[in-house]
Amino acid sequence: MLRFIFGRLAVLIPTFIGVSIIAFSFIRLLPGDPVMLMSGERVMSPERHAELMHQLGLDRPIYVQYLDYLAGLVTGDFGSSIVTKRPVLEDFLNLFPATLELSLCAILVAVCLGIPAGVLAAVKRGTWLDQSIMGAALVGYSMPIFWWGLLLIIFFSGYLGWTPVSGRISLLYFFPSVTGFMLIDSLISGQAGAFKSALTYLILPTVVLATIPLAVIARQTRSAMLEVLGEDYVRTARAKGLSPLRVVGIHALRNAMIPVITTIGLQVGVLLAGAILTETIFSWPGIGKWMVDSVFKRDYAVVQGGLMLIAAVIMIVNLVVDLLYGLVNPRIRR
Amino acid sequence: MTVVETKASAPPSGLSEFWFYFSRNKGAVIGLVVFLAILLLAVFAPLVAPHSPSIQNRELLLLPPAWQEGGTWGHVLGTDAVGRDILSRLIYGARFSLFIGLVVVTLSVISGVLIGLVAGYFRGRVDTFIMRIMDIILAFPSLLLALVLVAVLGPGLLNAMIAISLVNQPHFVRLTRAAVMTEKSKDYVVGSQVAGAGTLRLMFLTILPNCLAPLIVQATLAFSAAILDAAALGFLGMGAQPPTPEWGTMLAEAREFIQRAWWVVTFPGLAILVTVLAINLMGDGLRDALDPKLKRS
Numbered sequence: 001m002l003r004f005i006f007g008r009l010a011v012l013i014p015t016f017i018g019v020s021i022i023a024f025s026f027i028r029l030l031p032g033d034p035v036m037l038m039s040g041e042r043v044m045s046p047e048r049h050a051e052l053m054h055q056l057g058l059d060r061p062i063y064v065q066y067l068d069y070l071a072g073l074v075t076g077d078f079g080s081s082i083v084t085k086r087p088v089l090e091d092f093l094n095l096f097p098a099t100l101e102l103s104l105c106a107i108l109v110a111v112c113l114g115i116p117a118g119v120l121a122a123v124k125r126g127t128w129l130d131q132s133i134m135g136a137a138l139v140g141y142s143m144p145i146f147w148w149g150l151l152l153i154i155f156f157s158g159y160l161g162w163t164p165v166s167g168r169i170s171l172l173y174f175f176p177s178v179t180g181f182m183l184i185d186s187l188i189s190g191q192a193g194a195f196k197s198a199l200t201y202l203i204l205p206t207v208v209l210a211t212i213p214l215a216v217i218a219r220q221t222r223s224a225m226l227e228v229l230g231e232d233y234v235r236t237a238r239a240k241g242l243s244p245l246r247v248v249g250i251h252a253l254r255n256a257m258i259p260v261i262t263t264i265g266l267q268v269g270v271l272l273a274g275a276i277l278t279e280t281i282f283s284w285p286g287i288g289k290w291m292v293d294s295v296f297k298r299d300y301a302v303v304q305g306g307l308m309l310i311a312a313v314i315m316i317v318n319l320v321v322d323l324l325y326g327l328v329n330p331r332i333r334r
Numbered sequence: 335m336t337v338v339e340t341k342a343s344a345p346p347s348g349l350s351e352f353w354f355y356f357s358r359n360k361g362a363v364i365g366l367v368v369f370l371a372i373l374l375l376a377v378f379a380p381l382v383a384p385h386s387p388s389i390q391n392r393e394l395l396l397l398p399p400a401w402q403e404g405g406t407w408g409h410v411l412g413t414d415a416v417g418r419d420i421l422s423r424l425i426y427g428a429r430f431s432l433f434i435g436l437v438v439v440t441l442s443v444i445s446g447v448l449i450g451l452v453a454g455y456f457r458g459r460v461d462t463f464i465m466r467i468m469d470i471i472l473a474f475p476s477l478l479l480a481l482v483l484v485a486v487l488g489p490g491l492l493n494a495m496i497a498i499s500l501v502n503q504p505h506f507v508r509l510t511r512a513a514v515m516t517e518k519s520k521d522y523v524v525g526s527q528v529a530g531a532g533t534l535r536l537m538f539l540t541i542l543p544n545c546l547a548p549l550i551v552q553a554t555l556a557f558s559a560a561i562l563d564a565a566a567l568g569f570l571g572m573g574a575q576p577p578t579p580e581w582g583t584m585l586a587e588a589r590e591f592i593q594r595a596w597w598v599v600t601f602p603g604l605a606i607l608v609t610v611l612a613i614n615l616m617g618d619g620l621r622d623a624l625d626p627k628l629k630r631s
Contacts, residue, residue: 018469154592188482270475
């Protein structure tokens with residue numbers, strides 16, 4: 001097992017270095033140099049330009065700059081925003097809980113609905129129930145979620161007036177951020193109605209973000225279940241006279257879960273990509289909206305640092321999933 | 335010629351066998367029909383569209399669809415905020431979406447297959463190097479990487495297509511590599527190597543044709559994913575630029591009218607959904623027909 005862990009870590013290091021090279025070189029691919037980007041429309045004398053270049057260390061050889069950048073990364077220095085001058089890491093840590101809360105709720109919804117739906121479809125294979133579940137899953141899988149979000153806003157916020165359109169909680173409530181998770185913080189604050197408000201703000205973005213993972217998980221669960229239900233040990237369990245619920249729920253589902261867990265792990269990238277769109281539609285103050293805003297504000301220091309941090313999050317989650325997978329399924333360790 | 339004849343006289347030909355399995359999946363046939371209809375609309379857009387996609391009619395701003403009060407049958411799906419006919423814009427928009435899908439799939443398939451073939455055939459250091467690079471690309475959420483790439487290259491349809499191809503390509507590399515690795519050790523490959531076939535012949539004529547099934551299925555999925563990604567980039571303002579009647583861009587323009595005019599928001603998205611759904615239905619059918627091992631739904 002230890003060898004397996006170190007093997008995975010050894011692969012991670014070159015990937016991390018590669019990601020840092022991409023994030024590093026991306027700013028240098030832009031026309032002009034960072035100083036010119038910072039000065040924007042203002043005219044700058046060549047002397048001042050050279051001085052700033054020197055100040056920022058941009059007149060050094062490119063590999064020295066890169067090593068310097070890498071050293072910064074290792075010590076947690078991801079640069080500072082050109083616009084707000086705040087450290088990128090600080091902004092990231094402030095905004096990440098919002099994205100994490102949304103993503104966790106979305107994956108929770110997707111798992112809690114997707115797995116039962118997939119099991120049901122597999123058990124009732126070929127019936128109208130199977131066909132409607134799989135039809136709905138394919139529609140969900142094909143959904144342009146930015147449009148789906150707008151439709152939900154038109155109907156639930158505009159027509160019915162049930163849910164708010166943007167933000168995380170009503171402006172009526174104010175309390176200190178303890179965990180960064182609005183649902184938990186609002187409970188801690190003890191203010192009447194705060195939790196309900198946070199929930200109404202969360203519900204539509206969660207539905208939108210959960211749509212694609214839900215569809216993928218339902219499809220994957222169904223196919224994994226179908227495979228397992230045909231196995232000999234399931235037939236044996238049935239022949240022993242165990243109740244159908246026990247056969248499906250315990251014997252089959254446990255073994256079908258292995259590929260499903262992998263699929264759930266793979267949804268992290270999907271969730272973060274979906275967060276970009278979902279947060280933009282619902283003005284959700286998370287890292288997805290932060291990245292889009294920074295791209296439009298041409299705040300390339302933030303884009304660079306954000307790319308690096310988001311890639312790091314994905315790599316860590318993938319590593320954890322890999323390790324869990326190795327734990328669950330000894331065959332893969334080799 | 336003789337080779338073809340012997341093949342045709344053997345049990346059912348490849349094509350009819352394919353159609354036998356494909357047509358058993360009703361969803362796939364529906365998907366194919368819808369896709370062909372959209373394709374025809376796109377090709378004959380100038381003949382089919384009732385109006386020009388770009389002419390603005392200042393007297394008919396935000397006209398509702400024909401069946402609603404105030405709508406006219408001259409503009410079946412209504413008009414947008416500057417008085418352009420929505421139906422015509424959607425029909426012309428089909429051209430962009432299908433074109434984007436085609437270009438992205440072509441670019442990512444060709445580059446992905448070439449790179450994957452090299453990695454799977456030569457293995458060793460070349461393979462490790464290539465796979466590490468693919469890992470790096472896959473470490474970013476695809477839409478974010480595409481968004482940043484387009485920000486670097488400059489917003490626009492062409493750059494959006496390049497960016498989406500790049501983030502799509504690792505899937506083809508991995509798939510080709512895996513298929514090549516399983517095929518390479520099989521007897522028929524060793525046989526033709528012993529018979530003196532050169533490296534290029536082995537790679538492209540002996541091995542590659544036997545790896546095509548999963549690649550075709552993945553290409554269908556990539557086609558629909560490309561349409562979705564391009565629309566998402568257009569929606570974020572980084573894809574096709576207004577006044578191009580690209581569906582995602584139309585949605586972005588329509589966002590501010592969301593409370594007043596539901597139709598400007600609803601129809602472009604519906605067009606994206608129907609197209610992507612049709613292609614995914616076809617993809618499921620293709621998978622059933624081409625790859626019994628992968629048979630799932």
